[in-house]
Amino acid sequence: MIVAQQKPLEEIRQMVRGFRRLLVLGCGTCTTVCFAGGEKEVGLLSTSLRSVLGQEIEIEEAVVQRQCEWEFLDQVGEAVGRAEAVLSLGCGVGVQGIGERYPGVVALPGLNTAFMGLTEAPGIWGERCMACGDCLLHRTGGICPVARCAKSLLNGPCGGVQDGHCEISVDNPCAWVLIYDRLTQQGRVEQLEEIIPARDWKASHSGGPRRIVRPDLRDMVGEEV
């Protein structure tokens, strides 16, 4: 899932300065699950903003199931219509969804969208995927060197491994150590002898923003016949 973290209150306060009517909009899916932008967080943040900003600002609160679907965003149309700005507690996709659906209102990000990852333990989330567009997890024992190696190396660790940890982000294990251990455990360590060639990164974001089109799922009802 997408993992995000709320921005510091001071930064949010600067962002909403000058608006008299604000809608704080939460998201019921990813940001709820990582405790950054769900209903409770919306309530807490709104309370904090009211106490800091006082009479300057009128704050309304709402939550939608997901901010990345037009139909869900449509449900808060009236509330958006009343606001000058919407402080989104969804991921960056949600903030942009609001902006595209309601171009007349100012869409503000209340969160920093961090990464795609999983819940390692309650309260601890770790990055696992960088959407490189050309998954090679079958070659690395199910552990991603693109996302979990700081240098995204593809054929083994660099020389900076220290006690199994990455020299760049010392709290993180070295991905290649993990890969080696996993493959050994599975009795498939000779797979490491296959060299993963230099990648074409066009499928990743380096090639530009991506889009997927499935012609077989095109809307048929809306076509003019």
Added chain:
Amino acid sequence: MNDSGTVLAVCTCGGTLCGRLATERIATSPGFVSALVSPDLCLPAGRARAASWLRETAAGSLVVAACGIPAAAHAVAEVARVAGVAGHRTSLVDLREGCAWVHPRPDQATAKALRMVASAAAGVREGMPPAPDAEVRPSGRVLVVGTDPGSLAAAARLSELGCEAVQVTGKLERFEGQAGEFMARIRTDQGAECHAVGAVIAAGDAPAGPPVVQSGQRVAFLLEGDPWPSVTESTLSAALHLVRDRGCRVVVFFRDMGVAGRGLEELYREARGSGVTFVRMEAGPPALVEANGGWNITLDVPGLGPITETVDVLISGATAALQGTRGLAEVLGVAPRKGGWAPRERALLEPVATERSGVFVIGPARGPYTTDQAVRQGEAAAMAALSVAAPGAVMVSARASVDTERCAFCLTCLRVCPHQAVTTAMGQTMRVLPAACQGCGVCAAACPAGAIQITESPNRRLLAEMDALMDGPSLGGRPTVVFACANSAVPALQAMGRLRLSYPAAVLVVPVPCLGRLEPVHCVRPLAAGAGRVLLCGCYDRSCEHLVGPASARRMVERASALAGELGLDPGAIHVASLAPVDWHGIGHLLNVPCDTEGSAKVTAHATA
């Protein structure tokens, strides 16, 4: 709840089926705990006998093998109700029009009947209880949007009939709900008004009048769009008047001059004879250049070269809906057609109805119109709206239902539904609106999680019936599985039965509400089970009541054929064919083609013709 098993009742239709089918053999089909053979299940005495027998057996499921007339279905429902068997655990098999009358050889007919009965038995065991009844309370009011003659006529007629007509002139901003219970928000100069109404009659913006023409001027009429009788009539009348009474020179540029209407042919002749010049736009639209306050119109006439007409006034026939009308269709949830008008023309729809129950479109929003046409449409819409909006609570059971535990909230069902019957209730759950759902099954085919199903025929039931149908005694040839759409192929097959026309017993018919309900698995599974061909018989694109059935089926068949190829089956064995409703002749052709490669080619040729 009783459930000693599944039982079978066989009706011999007064004994007439005995000569054509081995009814005793059918009655002893395996898998039933008890069987009854009756000569007259449709008559009161027969029904009573069957009901008491059924009660005695304490069965939980019932299969009735009888005929295909509506009375038989009523009889089955009554018997089941009296005996306490749930409706979704009953099944009626048509052994008469659907078997005995169309398969002349008794041995083959019997083999087919045995399969059909086994299929029904497999199906009832997977029957899904219907969604609980929901109460719909029509508000007794009808919203009329527009002030053109049609809207006025509609409002007047509604008032005459004692129904409250709310006539508004503003812009319809938001519209949601179901027939009987709509919520409409209108934006006027004074602000926004919300109305709770049972139905809506929408007319859209009336076009502004044509430009003023002075005597002696040179005038051109430009008719680019599809021919509309109303546009043709008004153009010809105007052209004639200008030439005869106002001394103008008139040229009419047209693409099609459709004059198959009362008085139109004479009007056209009169116009030609009076000196109106008609120029057909054979090679495409003309080039228009403004010059000296008028226009230079240049058109290439094949064989004669480019000609230029210089005119003072250019009058364009309505070629596309006005901006206001385009938006209207979208707000109403009605699919537009080319030009921005609504709705799509559908053979089976009433003249003013749309694919969304309770929404009626007339006059300017429907297409170019004349005053008397609009008035007639308005009155027709008023009558139709009344039946939907008349006050008095109604209990309706939705024909589709959502398993919330499987639902992933992807919104696909909401998006593909042609009848605006699926909503999210404030994002908490997906809800099917019972007064809007028409049970087509397009949502079920599209749902990636199999969460939404048509209660009469959920996937489990359809697959169980299909598997049982594919397994049984020989039918004298390689089976062809025909998926028959309820609006076209099913009545066509019924008609074949009544006309005593025949088709091979190896043709296995699976009725579906709409071809849009089918998925690749439905097409590939029969092939894997030995079928030589799978035929999807449905309506034409322009006749599909659910708008997208045939198109959706064609798209799906591409995927199914690819899948068949990957599985080592014949990728060319799945076809989609279009039929007019009740086209017994057409379907007869399709079914009687032998099941070999040459036959397949003929089917393809016919299907794509």
Added chain:
Amino acid sequence: MQPRESAAQPVQRDHSWPLAIEAASGERVGLCFGCGICTGSCPLASAMDLLPSRLMKAVQLGLRERVLGATAPYLCVACETCAVRCPNGIDVARVMDAVRQASLTTGRPVPRVDIQRFHRWFLRTVWMFGRAHEGLLSAGYSLQQGRLLQDLSTGLALMRHGRLALWPHTVRRQREVRRLFRAIAQRGGR
């Protein structure tokens, strides 16, 4: 409607000309809706440069130069099949006739001089003998056209069938025939 550049130079048109043809032929040219049945039934359509239905359209559109410069009206033999078949009851052959006359009276070069000559020789023998004399007509026409021996076998065949007499047939009231010619000449006809 977007204004677009026109592809080629448009043709000259004369908007009063269709009325002139209507007056000359007595046929309501405007009634033609372009079905093409006249073209379909015309035995000479394959040889025409401007098909009968196109010619009618051209007249309607006032494309005078184009029509007067066409050879089609000269090829028309007035078999009247088009007139019989026209759904609007237009005698297309008469329109062709009117166009031919217009073509001859404008002083422009005649598109089919040979056909005009044939007609002239016909009229000449009528003037001389009161009846057409095929022998003199064919001889005179052939000589004028420089076709001396090419049609000889046809001529001999016609003679054998009694269709080509060497000696002209005459009429009693020769003078009245000549009076007809003079009356037409006086009215400006040729």
